[in-house]
Amino acid sequence: MTGTPLPPRGSFSVRPARPSDDALLVEGVGVEPVAWVASAQLREEMATGNYRLEWSWIAERDGRTIGRALWWGREDAGRPATLDCLWVADPADHPEDVGAALVRAGLDSFGPGPALEFNVDVDVDWPSDPAAVHAVRWRERAARAGGFRLTTERVSFARTDTDPRPGRSLRLSFAPAADDVFRxxxxxxxxxxxxxxxLDMVAREGLDALAEDDLHFYLSLPGDRDAWQIATLRDGSTVGFIIPTRTAYDASISYLGVVPEHRGKGYVHDLLAEMVHVHHENGQHRIVGTADRANAPMRAAFTRAGFTVSRVRIVHEQ
Incomplete structure (x- = not known):
């Protein structure tokens, strides 16, 4: 989303990072109870190209750094995928103004392409922590003012290969398929x-646009495309599909779906169990996944498959 500069309460400027800004990018210290990209991780992933100077933005006032925005993307990508870290020096002094300007600068610079996200990770009990509530809320105001349109709370789950594995499905078969089938x-x-x-994208752009956008997005994720599978019954009827991929760090339960005519029969458990086995059999130690807070059936499926809640992720989307 593009727009005119946001009117700040105090005079400050926002600019992309320069080669001489290495110290500026890593000197900020996260004091709020939200996930933070620490200096060691930032240096390591700057070297791999997951974070880049041209994807990093700095806010300054009177020659002093008062905020930064770090966007993450794949090593071979031409544009980032997510805003991973939005920091301001003084979270008590209208931080949403600086945050919104940093968000707007990035969105304007990156231009058209796949929808971008801004992720804020917090502890599961964050609503009971006033400091966490403040940290989440000012970032939400900054996200909306800066150009993100939709906010969703998701519950993150994780399991390892030392956790008991769910039983594999005895009623479904799994097989690969072409991109157009998954579309x-x-x-x-x-x-x-x-x-x-x-729900939001179907309402705004329709099913065809959603299907094309989903296919493009999941193809862009790290992981093995050959692991995508269609699930069928013995009579050949299609029940659903699974898309096991990866995040930047872990194996991921990226997408599973059951077609409407087969819902209510517990197939979500069969699909999720298959994804767990696929990942662990491929040598993946840790598997992560997320479900919208409102999606109680999916959250229950994760628990049944041996996952535990690891954090809450507030996702802002274009």
Whole structure:
């Protein structure tokens, strides 16, 4: 989203990082109870190209750094995917003004392309912590003022290969399929979805646009495309599909879907169990996944498959 500069309460400027800004990028210290990109991680991933100077923005007042925004992307990507860290020096003094200007600068600079996200990770009990509530809320105001349009609270889950594995399905078979098959499946499972992003995009742009956007997004993620599978019954009828991929750091339960005519029969457990086995059999130690707070059936499925809640992620989307 583009727009005119946001009117600040105090005079400050926002600019992209320069080669001489290495110290500026790493000197900020996170004091709020939200996830933080620490200096060691930032240096390591600057070297791999997951963070880059041209994807990093700095806010200054009177020659002093008062904020930074760090965007993350794949090593081979031409533009970032997520805003991972939005920091201001004084979170008590209208931080949403500086934050919004940093967000707006990035969105304007990166231009058209796949929708971008801003992720804020907090502890599970964050609503009971006033400092966490403040940290989440000012970032939400900054996200909206800066150009993000939709906010969703997601619950993050994780399990390791030392946790008991769920039983593998005895009623479904799994097989690979071409991209166009998965594109049609994205459209089929959208009916009756509880996912906030799906509902929003279908309402705004329709099923075809959703299916194309989902396919493009999941193809862009790290992981093995050959692991994508269609699930069928013995009579050949399609029940759903699974897309096991990766985040930057862990194996991921990226997407699973059951077609409307087969819902209510517990197939979500079969699909999730298969994804767990696929990842662990491929040598993945840790598997992560997320479900919208409102999606109680998916959260229950994660628990049944041996996952535990690890954090809450506030996701701001374009």
């Amino acid at each position: 049609s499946m994205f459209a089929r499972v959208a009916a009756g979805s509880l996912d906030a992003h799906t």
